[in-house]
Amino acid sequence: KxxxxxxxxxxxxxxxxxxxxLNVLLVEQPDTDFAYTMARQFLFDVYHFLFLAELQKSTDLTLSAIAKKSIKEVSYHQRFSSDWIKRLGDGTEESHKRMQTAINDLWTYTDELFHQTEADKAMVKEGIGVDVTKLKEAYYKNVSDILEESTLEVPESKYFQKGGKQGIxxxxxxxxxxxxxxxxxxxxxxxx
Known part of the structure; x- marks a missing residue:
């Protein structure tokens, strides 16, 4: 209990x-089509891998052990979704268009991954949690590199949705x- x-x-x-x-809005977006499913998965997988890599350093031995055990699986997921981004982005004209549309539409939900709640801040202070604000630069670099390799454009939108971590x-x-x-x-x- x-x-x-x-x-x-x-x-x-x-x-x-x-x-x-209390979850990020990205993960509740619908499976509009396969491009959306893969784009959403990719955008989350890159974050999830970075998060678990840091969580391995937690002072909470249970959380650290879970992160160490999980990172291999998440690494596979990140490779899998990245491969689909490349395949569809650099594929046919239709697959490229659909993937770019999905990335553009889901991009607005990515910044929330790096927002800290008060609980997050308390966990970081105790050495238990991950300071997600420190993952942002590596995240956008990794995502941008894959999108570039996929002949997809990084969206220029500066407007981001948030609220899921607060229950909205x-x-x-x-x-x-x-x-x-x-x-x-x-x-x-x-x-x-």
């Missing part, structure tokens, strides 16, 4: 209200939660 109360893992995962989920979500979050929480809401107290 990590939360210190009577809630189970299922309660925490499936029975919270929308505002109780896009309209897509409701659909995700409706699917995630259906069984627990339809059959209360169901045990798996």
């Amino acid at each position: 990590i939360a210190g109360d009577k809630r189970t893992e299922d309660d925490i995962a499936m029975l919270r209200q929308e505002r109780e989920y 979500h896009s309209e897509h979050m409701g659909y995700i939660l409706a699917e995630l929480q259906y069984m627990q809401r339809a059959y209360p107290n169901m045990e798996w």
